[in-house]
Amino acid sequence: MSAVDLPALAGLMAELRDPAHGCPWDRRQTLASLAKFAVEEAYEVQDAASRGAWAELRSELGDLLFQVVFFSQIAHESGHFQLTDVASGLHEKLVRRHPHVWPDGTRASFGQPTHLTEAQVNAAWESRKADERAARGEGGLLDDVPLALAAAQRAQKIQARAARVGFDWPSLDGVRDKISEELAELDAATSPDERADELGDLMFTLVNYARKSGLDAEQVLAGANRKFEARFAHMESQGPLEGLDTDALEARWSRAKSAT
DSSP states (O other): OOOOOHHHHHHHHHHHTOTTTSOHHHHHOOHHHHHHHHHHHHHHHHHHHHHTOHHHHHHHHHHHHHHHHHHHHHHHHTTSOOHHHHHHHHHHHHHHHOTTTSTTSSGGGTTOOOOOOHHHHHHHHHHHHHHHHHHTTOOSTTTTSOTTSOHHHHHHHHHHHHHHTTOSOSSHHHHHHHHHHHHHHHHHOOSHHHHHHHHHHHHHHHHHHHHHTTOOHHHHHHHHHHHHHHHHHHHHHTSOOTTOOHHHHHHHHHHHHHHO
């Protein structure tokens, strides 16, 4: 197969959206209806990447790129921007945010030494992002944390943002103490609303524990899900689970833990 460029993809998408000859499903999509698909495709990319499934990753990246092409076509039809504008904006942003790679802000300056440490690079990156938020009228540090992120991902991003200005525990011990405190408050809660509130605080603190430990809470939980699924499947492979008492189920679980 020959290489396909962005204009060719944009042309393909325009034909899918053609009022007279396009696909009925593609024609009736809107920004709102597409949003959930973009999130789903991003998660599928994350899943394939986390498993190192290269063939799946290639396919899932294509599906995610399709969402970019689709959104861009709808924007083009509304007179806002098109796919090439998205690519140009990305190109410009990458060069602007990496002066340690392109010192004078142009590709021609690639290869000139800058001698910045990774910490200095990260600090400069955050400073430029803050300037961009201010230019968009987003003054608050948390203003642009996407609402559509999974709860654990969003919690970790919020905590990392707060930590930039020093609102953070100095050590992991402080977070561990906070977990004990939140657990005690959960135990003391009496109403469903109180329990929900305290459980939320506990889960938020557990995410902080992951962050302070250098772990990604979303990936940690995803790994726990996969482990449980594998062990539960092993339990099922030993015969029906219905009707087994607690001791029998626990014995199956113990064998599954040893086997997986």
